[in-house]
Amino acid sequence: MSDENGARTILIADDDRAIRTVLSQALARSGYQVRATSSAATLWRWVEDGEGDLVLTDVVMPDENGLDLVPRIRRVRPELRVIVMSAQSTFITAVKAAQRGAFEYLPKPFDLKELLAVVARALVPQQAVAAPPGEEETGERLPLVGRSPAMQEIYRTVARLTTTDLTVMITGESGTGKELVARALHDYGRRRPGPFVAINMAAIPRELIESELFGHERGAFTGALARGVGRFEQAAGGTLFLDEIGDMPPEAQTRLLRVLQEGEFTTVGGRTPVKANVRIVAATHRDLRQAIRQGLFREDLFYRLNVVPIRLPPLRERIEDIPLLARHFLERAKAAGLPAKQLSVDAMERLKEHRWPGNARELENLMRRLAALYPQETIDADAVAAELFEAEPAAEPRGESPETLEQAVERHLQSFVSAQRDGLPVRDLYGRVLAEVERPLLRLALAATRGNQIKAASMLGLNRNTLRKKIRELDLPVVRGVS
């Protein structure tokens, strides 16, 4: 439906005039033809008349819900892609958009540049048109809460993955919601009629992991009195969630790799291969690339599992989610029979200041404790501060929890990067940051070897000449006469 100049036509439906204007101008500037309407009915007429190369639709419109239009559009014009925009930026909206066959879902407010990129992608001809899935899930079974940009990105990824069986690797600190995301992938995915089976590698004795996963025959090992069904078999037709995959022992890794390669497994002590029919979702709080470097995790297995990576950011990187999550957890506490509570404005501010080393789980526990222990209906900042203080590990003075080197580095780097955000040009960041790490490292190594450069070089794993050069470059003090 290009015009004589080859321009593609975008159909826009949104009842907000300002959005129609902004979108129309931005798209026109990028060389597209635009038709915009405030009603779903007009959009539908245009589609039926064969107009347009792409649809951009809002969800809530006065006459009809944009999401309901998507499957209808896909039925009459399967080649016409639909981008859904919504201010109701919840996980459920993202899932519904994906399940009804939308090409992409954009939570409002969106960045115009991002929108233009999505439009350009949507106009690339598709090879095979996926039919809109028939059955769909609308129940709000397992809410993932949070509206931060980081969570929006996760909703979009999860929503897209619900229409596939791809293997997913979820990484994130403890308590960031990895299991919740794994369950959402299952509950809203194609395999939802099947079972969701979870196994935590860190919670099972190493020598039993293989038989737990793949099952065993009677007499396969001492104590195997009867045939045991493994999780692969239990999860047939559904999803197998391999939690703390980084803790899997090497032999089990090799066996799992073979299963992923060959699509079948044998029980421990058994000989007949069984077809594996599971979708694998793995999770870890460990840095698997480091585990690979240390020889603790098989690289080939990593690549088999890391088909679609999802990184869950720690709570301190999305403090804007704290109010929603805190209220959500208070609701959950109430549903579990605890008294109803709310948080004062100051209390909420106090929550945002905390570092949350235990992430959403820590917040959930705190809300439950406050609901159970605090007599007033409105929880104030002092109560929050007192409970946070109580919960700190005793060995850690000043309320700080142990910080890993990576977290400490990240915290410091924020200031480097924020200068750029504040509009100051930042240059040579890589070199400057590395120098910041190198300087104390070399200084400490030299101090530990009392200035002996040969010993320091060997301790650092550096060539002695390289160390000398670095000492000069970094202008480090040299203890003379020792080296």
Ligand SMILES: Nc1ncnc2c1ncn2[C@@H]1O[C@H](COP(=O)(O)OP(=O)(O)OP(=O)(O)O)[C@@H](O)[C@H]1O
């Ligand atoms: N975005 C979220 N919305 C609502 N609840 C959440 C969210 N993230 C986490 N939770 C809740 O926080 C708790 C911890 O989440 P979960 O068990 O999924 O974390 P995890 O990353 O798997 O932790 P671990 O690595 O320790 O196993 C759960 O009760 C979960 O329901």
